[in-house]
Amino acid sequence: MPSVAQVRELPVLVRHTVPPHWEDMNGHVNVQHYTELYDMAGYPFMDLMGISPAQVHESRVGMFDLEHHVWFLDELHVGHVVTGHACLVERGPKRVLSVMFIVDETRDRLASAIEVISSTAHLDTRRTVALPLPLAARLDELIIEQQARRWTPPRSGALSV
Secondary structure (H helix, E strand, C coil): CCCHHHHCCCCCCEEEECCHHHECCCCCECHHHHHHHHHHHHHHHHHHHCCCHHHHHHHCEEEEEEEEEEEECCCCCCCCEEEEEEEEEEECCCEEEEEEEEEECCCCEEEEEEEEEEEEEECCCCEECCCCHHHHHHHHHHHHHHHHCCCCCCCCCCCCC
16 A cells, blocks of 8 residues: 555545544444545546536536445544545556545544546446547546656556456
8 A cells, every 4th residue: 555645645635524423333434434435535536537517418428437446444533534535547448447545634544545447438328438538638647647656556456447
């Protein structure tokens, strides 16, 4: 896993204070809320990729997640301030591999990472389609940015484009 300092090289996509109703009977944040944090960071990540609601509505091409691999690395607790970050790792003609991170800013720890395979799909046919050229070009820029960093995002070995 990258260090917290390395993850902080990525843009902050969401900053959130853990609310009391996220605590489970074990006294920490329930697993479902890690997913909620990733979802909260997902929309700003799509903006960063150049995917807007207007563009999706007009083109009828959206991005669907196909598979996730999650690492739970540290507990989160009520009142902690957390941030979400993401990077693109690689892409194919239709699919994109990204990794997102949750940093516990209160304790200065990496709390979780998730590896995600997504695909572009036509919203009317509900079938995968090739990445639109402007989107593919923007994704390539973001992948090059990540490759220029001195660290490699974690890979489960189970997901590929």
